[in-house]
Each structure stands twice: as structure tokens, then as C-alpha cells.
Amino acid sequence: MELYRNTIFGFYRESDSLIHRIDPRIKIILLFIFIIYMSFVKTFSEIILIGIFLFFIIKLSDSSFLYILKGLKPVLPIIILIWIFQILFYMGEPGRIFFQWHFIRISSLGIKISCLMMIKAISIYFISSIFFLTTELISFTNAIERLILPLQKIKFPSHEIIMVGVIAFRFVPTLIEELERLMKAQIARGANLDRGNFIIRTIKLSGLLIPLFISAYERAEDLILAMESRCYRGGKGRTGRISKKFKKLDFFSVIYVLLIFIFIFLLVRYFKLP
Amino acid sequence: MKITVRQIVIAGILGAIAILLGWPVLGALPIGFIPVPNISGHATIMHIPAILGGVLEGPIVGILVGGIFGFASFYMATTISPNPFFSDPLVAILPRLFIGLISYLVYTATKKINNSVALIFAGIFGSFTNTIFVLGMIHLTGKGNFLAWLIQVLPQAIVEAVIAAIIALIIGKAIDVYRGSRGVKAK
Known part of the structure; x- marks a missing residue:
């Protein structure tokens, strides 16, 4: 694991x-x-x-x-x-x-x-x-x-799209850790994740996916609060680090x-x- | 077009889940792959975050999550778990943008009947959007005949649709409950 x-x-x-x-x-x-x-x-x-x-x-x-x-x-x-x-x-x-x-x-x-x-x-x-x-x-x-x-000049939200990608790749390691913890917790309770036909497996998998989604949502709410309280307004007038x-x-x-x-x-x- | 902070963050985190579900782990199938007797050997649940993004947060989040999923699939197919058919961004990324959009449309159209039914339909249609649009794009870019591909992936497509319906229902309900407890308004 x-x-x-x-x-x-x-x-x-x-x-x-x-x-x-x-x-x-x-x-x-x-x-x-x-x-x-x-x-x-x-x-x-x-x-x-x-x-x-x-x-x-x-x-x-x-x-x-x-x-x-x-x-x-x-x-x-x-x-x-x-x-x-x-x-x-x-x-x-x-x-x-x-x-x-x-x-x-x-x-x-x-x-x-x-x-x-x-x-x-x-x-x-x-x-x-x-x-x-x-x-x-x-x-x-x-x-x-x-x-x-x-x-951006034609009102295309370029900066926002990049931000979505950055957040996604930033959160992969955090969520992998979370998933590992969840799997261990479920296995300790006797869950057998890789047995049964696909419907049974799906239902077993939801024992991992529900907590994963909820904890992801919790992290998202925290991040939204943090970004909004710092008045995040996208990349208006920002220049790149590397040009x-x-x-x-x-x-x-x-x-x-x-x-x-x-x-x-x-x-x-x-x-x-x- | 304006994207709010909320949409950016939720799309990012759902995108992270999509990447995580399909990322190869040494010596094991990724968590999001469920074995099916089929040509590729497994059905994926990587597209489910895109479906849920569309259903729970609206079309823009759905499209963004689909884009992240598509990019992850393109990157993995070219590098760490090779698959020559998905190493083309036109096949891997473009069709995936529509998953969230179509799930959202189906969900809003069937919402009046019953929330659970709407979630199930959104899962099924989102899943078939993935299959059919990807195969269509493979056909258009000249990498195979649509029908010949469909015959090969039909068992997988059906299994994926069933799984997507179950998971969309379960997680959609769970997140509704969670939002109710936090007092977050649903879109």
C-alpha cells in the first residue's frame, strides 16, 4: 500500500x-x-x-x-x-x-x-x-x-485556465497521500477492494471515493476562503516570471x-x- | 467570460482526482481501473470527476475538469503507460471537454423528474459522451473505422456507463449532504 x-x-x-x-x-x-x-x-x-x-x-x-x-x-x-x-x-x-x-x-x-x-x-x-x-x-x-x-485580449480566461491546471497538479500528491490513508483504514476494517464482479467492486470503491471527494471538497472550501480573503482577482497586469x-x-x-x-x-x- | 474563484478551485481539485484515479502505480492497476474482459482489459472511472463537475458546479467546471482529464490521459499515453491511440491531443483532449457539458445538460433537463434519476442519467450520458466522442475523433483523424472500434469497446462502454451511473448517484448525494451541512448553496 x-x-x-x-x-x-x-x-x-x-x-x-x-x-x-x-x-x-x-x-x-x-x-x-x-x-x-x-x-x-x-x-x-x-x-x-x-x-x-x-x-x-x-x-x-x-x-x-x-x-x-x-x-x-x-x-x-x-x-x-x-x-x-x-x-x-x-x-x-x-x-x-x-x-x-x-x-x-x-x-x-x-x-x-x-x-x-x-x-x-x-x-x-x-x-x-x-x-x-x-x-x-x-x-x-x-x-x-x-x-x-x-x-486574454478577447476576454478568453487564459489565466484562470492555467490556474486550474496548477491547482490540479499541486493537489495530486496531497490527494495520493489521503487516498493511501483511506485505503489503509478500509483494509484495517476488513475491506477487500479487489474481489468480486464490477458492480460489487464499484460499490466497494465508493467506500474510498466518498471520503476522498468529501475531503477534496473540504480542502477546496478552505482554499476558496483563503483566496477570496486575499482578494484574488486573476492575473490582471501580471508579468511572467520567465520571459x-x-x-x-x-x-x-x-x-x-x-x-x-x-x-x-x-x-x-x-x-x-x- | 468570467470564471469565479470558486469555479477555479473546485475544477482544479476535481481535476486532481481525475489525474490521481488514472496515474500508474508500480505493479498494480491504478485505483480508477476496474478489470473488464475487453480489448483494453479495464474500464476507467477517470471521467467521473468531469461528470460530477458538470452536474454539481455547472458547465464551465465540467469543461475544465474534462480538459485536465484529457491532458492527463494524453500525457500518460505518450510517456508512462504508452498507448498510441491516445498520444494524439485531438483524440485525448478535445472530446473530453464535452463530458461535463453534456452531463450538465442532461442533469438540468431531467432534474424536474427526480434528483437521483437525473444523477443516474447524467452518469450514463457523460460516460457515453466519452466513448462516442473519442471514437468519433479516432475515426476523423484517420486512425480507424468507427464501427470496428465500437464493436471492440462496447463491453467496456456499457460497464463504464453502469459504473458512472452508480458512482455519480452515490457521490452526488454525498456531496449534497455535505453541502447541506456546511450551508453551501448548490448551483
């Missing part, structure tokens, strides 16, 4: 690579560009070109391909099962049909498109992993704050990535690669 000691935090790998040095704001924007572009990929040649691009990113970020791939090992059976289901229940144009039984069928196009889907998902996993390997959680949250703060300026590297990275994507896009469309 040593929940707190056995809880896993952190993923970041310290280094001074090129990708590490890019401003986190830029990295977030580039990540989104990559993910949105990936959503529209429809051909294998595009995937291969993006794979080459990903390979260079991994090399530049000083992390290893195998290290990220190893992370996928525990979910590999699930991915394969999902892939098989995608093939069996493929609804679109079939191409050549190998096998058919009612609405279940195995077809050439079904296999091709399902493979494409799985590779897409895995390449997005790769790019997101590289992002978190090269960006600390702290600088990530700072970057998000600085990205959405300008939206980073964009460097040359940031501009170049955006230009390079955009150029690469435009190049891949045009190459595949112009030559009508498969």
Missing part, C-alpha cells in the same frame, strides 16, 4: 541537443502541425517520407529509436488485435476480396488502409514521445501559459519543418505516388 513511493513521475531526458534547445512554444505548434498533417495522410509513400523525417528528428533529439519502441511492447498485443478488427470490419471500397462471411470480409484495400491507420497512430505516438522526452513538464506548462495569455524571447533557431525550425511538409505534400500529389 505504498502508493506514493511507487508512483511513477517524469519522462524527460536531460541533454543539450538541437531539439531540446528549440523554444517549447514552437515545439507545441510544430507538434500540432505534424499531428494535423498526419490526419490527412492517405498514401504509403507519404508515410515513408514522414518516417525518414521522423528518423532525423530522433537523431537530432539525442534519443534512441529503440527506447521509444520498447515503450510500446506491453500494448503490442492490443495494437495487433485492433488492427485485425479494423481489417475484418472495413466498410469502404473492398478492392480484391479474399474472404467474406456476412459483413465480415478480408479485402486487399481493407488490409492496406488498416496498415496505414496503425502506422499513422504509431508515428503520432513517436512524435509526441519525442516532444515529452525533450521538454520538461514545467517548461511545457509555461509554454502553454505564454501561448494562450494573449487571448523568453524567440531565437534564430526557433524561426529556422519552423521554416524547415513547414518546407519539409510542403515538399512531401507536393511531391506525393504531383507525381501521384501510391
Whole structure:
């Protein structure tokens, strides 16, 4: 029952690579560009070109391909099962049909498109992993704050949203401790939390969840009182603790990535690669 | 749009519970995972704080808690408990914003019948919002066919809805009692 000691935090790998040095704001924007572009990929040649691009990113970020791939090992059976289901229940144009039984069928196009889907998902996993390997959680949250703060001008509550995130992550360790205490108390009373079917387990779980929610609410009421009595009024007129300026590297990275994507896009469309 | 101190703090703490329920613990399933014979092997209760946020404190808190839950799910799927389908913020974060909103709408619509019934409906609809919107987003971003996914996760979706209904009812009632004792006005 040593929940707190056995809880896993952190993923970041310290280094001074090129990708590490890019401003986190830029990295977030580039990540989104990559993910949105990936959503529209429809051909294998595009995937291969993006794979080459990903390979260079991994090399530049000083992390290893195998290290990220190893992370996928525990979910590999699930991915394969999902892939098989995608093939069996493929609804679109079939191409050549190998096998058919009612609405279940195995077809050439079904296999091709399902493979494409799985590779897409895995390449997005790769790019997101590289992002978190090269960006600390702290600088990530700072970057998000600085990205959405300008939206305050159009009455978007950016500061408040950041505050919600800060409170949430601040209270996780406190609540883990609380939960550990509650579990010990329940077990001492003879509770057997991991037996029975899901309804019985849910009802048993509520013996933990009710006190957890109530104590969370109590803490919330205290915090509300404390903040209101100190006249908390959001982040009006506040400046950031860290004010980073964009460097040359940031501009170049955006230009390079955009150029690469435009190049891949045009190459595949112009030559009508498969 | 104005967010009060109360909304900020309650959303933050409910968000903390959502993170806590799904955070991996070495050698054990997280507390919020209940084993189900299914493709992912478990049903989650991580979305329940978002449902309760929407029901108890209004749509804004629901959306904020959903956002925190989505972010936690995105971060965990990319780093400590890998899952390639949730390592995309469009799948992990965007659909989760609607959990609290839809639970709130369902709750206010059915509140006139009976408070308990409304809580149960909010739990069921909030849970199905999570399933259907996530699968829809997986379909839209080209990571799979909606129907093929639905067939695989249907047992989990149903179990999640049942669990969400039970827990939303129990905790909704408990917090109502707690508020009554503190004299805090319900929204």
C-alpha cells in the first residue's frame, strides 16, 4: 500500500541537443502541425517520407529509436488485435476480396488502409514521445501559459485556465497521500477492494471515493476562503516570471519543418505516388 | 467570460482526482481501473470527476475538469503507460471537454423528474459522451473505422456507463449532504 513511493513521475531526458534547445512554444505548434498533417495522410509513400523525417528528428533529439519502441511492447498485443478488427470490419471500397462471411470480409484495400491507420497512430505516438522526452513538464506548462495569455485580449480566461491546471497538479500528491490513508483504514476494517464482479467492486470503491471527494471538497472550501480573503482577482497586469524571447533557431525550425511538409505534400500529389 | 474563484478551485481539485484515479502505480492497476474482459482489459472511472463537475458546479467546471482529464490521459499515453491511440491531443483532449457539458445538460433537463434519476442519467450520458466522442475523433483523424472500434469497446462502454451511473448517484448525494451541512448553496 505504498502508493506514493511507487508512483511513477517524469519522462524527460536531460541533454543539450538541437531539439531540446528549440523554444517549447514552437515545439507545441510544430507538434500540432505534424499531428494535423498526419490526419490527412492517405498514401504509403507519404508515410515513408514522414518516417525518414521522423528518423532525423530522433537523431537530432539525442534519443534512441529503440527506447521509444520498447515503450510500446506491453500494448503490442492490443495494437495487433485492433488492427485485425479494423481489417475484418472495413466498410469502404473492398478492392480484391479474399474472404467474406456476412459483413465480415478480408479485402486487399481493407488490409492496406488498416496498415496505414496503425502506422499513422504509431508515428503520432513517436512524435509526441519525442516532444515529452525533450521538454520538461514545467517548461511545457509555461509554454502553454505564454501561448494562450494573449487571448486574454478577447476576454478568453487564459489565466484562470492555467490556474486550474496548477491547482490540479499541486493537489495530486496531497490527494495520493489521503487516498493511501483511506485505503489503509478500509483494509484495517476488513475491506477487500479487489474481489468480486464490477458492480460489487464499484460499490466497494465508493467506500474510498466518498471520503476522498468529501475531503477534496473540504480542502477546496478552505482554499476558496483563503483566496477570496486575499482578494484574488486573476492575473490582471501580471508579468511572467520567465520571459523568453524567440531565437534564430526557433524561426529556422519552423521554416524547415513547414518546407519539409510542403515538399512531401507536393511531391506525393504531383507525381501521384501510391 | 468570467470564471469565479470558486469555479477555479473546485475544477482544479476535481481535476486532481481525475489525474490521481488514472496515474500508474508500480505493479498494480491504478485505483480508477476496474478489470473488464475487453480489448483494453479495464474500464476507467477517470471521467467521473468531469461528470460530477458538470452536474454539481455547472458547465464551465465540467469543461475544465474534462480538459485536465484529457491532458492527463494524453500525457500518460505518450510517456508512462504508452498507448498510441491516445498520444494524439485531438483524440485525448478535445472530446473530453464535452463530458461535463453534456452531463450538465442532461442533469438540468431531467432534474424536474427526480434528483437521483437525473444523477443516474447524467452518469450514463457523460460516460457515453466519452466513448462516442473519442471514437468519433479516432475515426476523423484517420486512425480507424468507427464501427470496428465500437464493436471492440462496447463491453467496456456499457460497464463504464453502469459504473458512472452508480458512482455519480452515490457521490452526488454525498456531496449534497455535505453541502447541506456546511450551508453551501448548490448551483
